[in-house]
Amino acid sequence: AQKITQTQPGMFVQEKEAVTLDCTYDTSDQSYGLFWYKQPSSGEMIFLIYQGSYDEQNATEGRYSLNFQKARKSANLVISASQLGDSAMYFCAMRGGYSTLTFGKGTMLLVSP
Amino acid sequence: NAGVTQTPKFRVLKTGQSMTLLCAQDMNHEYMYWYRQDPGMGLRLIHYSVGEGTTAKGEVPDGYNVSRLKKQNFLLGLESAAPSQTSVYFCASRPLEPNTEAFFGQGTRLTVV
Numbered sequence: 001a002q003k004i005t006q007t008q009p010g011m012f013v014q015e016k017e018a019v020t021l022d023c024t025y026d027t028s029d030q031s032y033g034l035f036w037y038k039q040p041s042s043g044e045m046i047f048l049i050y051q052g053s054y055d056e057q058n059a060t061e062g063r064y065s066l067n068f069q070k071a072r073k074s075a076n077l078v079i080s081a082s083q084l085g086d087s088a089m090y091f092c093a094m095r096g097g098y099s100t101l102t103f104g105k106g107t108m109l110l111v112s113p
Numbered sequence: 114n115a116g117v118t119q120t121p122k123f124r125v126l127k128t129g130q131s132m133t134l135l136c137a138q139d140m141n142h143e144y145m146y147w148y149r150q151d152p153g154m155g156l157r158l159i160h161y162s163v164g165e166g167t168t169a170k171g172e173v174p175d176g177y178n179v180s181r182l183k184k185q186n187f188l189l190g191l192e193s194a195a196p197s198q199t200s201v202y203f204c205a206s207r208p209l210e211p212n213t214e215a216f217f218g219q220g221t222r223l224t225v226v
Binding site: 004033035037043044045047050052091093095098099100101102103104105106 | 144146148153154155156157158161163169171201203205207211212213214215216217219220
């Protein structure tokens with residue numbers, strides 16, 4: 001069975017600072033994928049970034065990067081230069097059989113001016 | 114672009130009533146999913162479908178039924194609603210390629226009283 005653990009229920013960061021949201025995972029699969037989604041207060045799920053288990057480079061998408069440490073089974077999301085609009089719930093998820101997703105419980109990020 | 118559309122967006126049901134949630138996608142995706150989101154629990158998989166005419170159980174299938182008679186539609190049914198089914202329901206779809214993200218609908222907020 002797959003498991004995603006997000007140990008930070010809430011995080012605070014000041015505008016323009018960088019923040020790291022933690023995600024650890026557990027799986028017996030050799031091939032897997034890790035995703036981060038953002039859920040603003042309006043409720044929709046917004047895809048941010050993807051990392052495949054065989055990808056040699058850490059994934060980056062604009063201000064988002066994924067710090068993938070395979071041996072430690074961690075896939076932390078790094079947001080550089082935080083903006084007020086980054087305030088949201090963030091979910092880490094792992095791809096399973098038939099591309100189903102197992103989600104963590106999420107981290108609420110609050111960006112202050 | 115419509116993407117994934119869920120109907121309705123909000124609904125209040127009385128205990129014991131039945132209802133069907135409709136999910137429609139216009140991206141010709143093979144895979145479709147129903148998740149529920151409860152406070153502090155992240156998203157959990159209810160049922161999924163890997164193609165027209167096929168369905169399978171996810172992590173929390175009890176009390177729900179699904180059908181996928183057409184490739185673009187995935188229906189979630191509650192035959193006899195219970196207060197424990199009060200939740201936000203998300204539909205998602207994705208193509209066959211594994212290294213791609215799932216696209217989510219805007220969610221349906223269901224309250225069972």
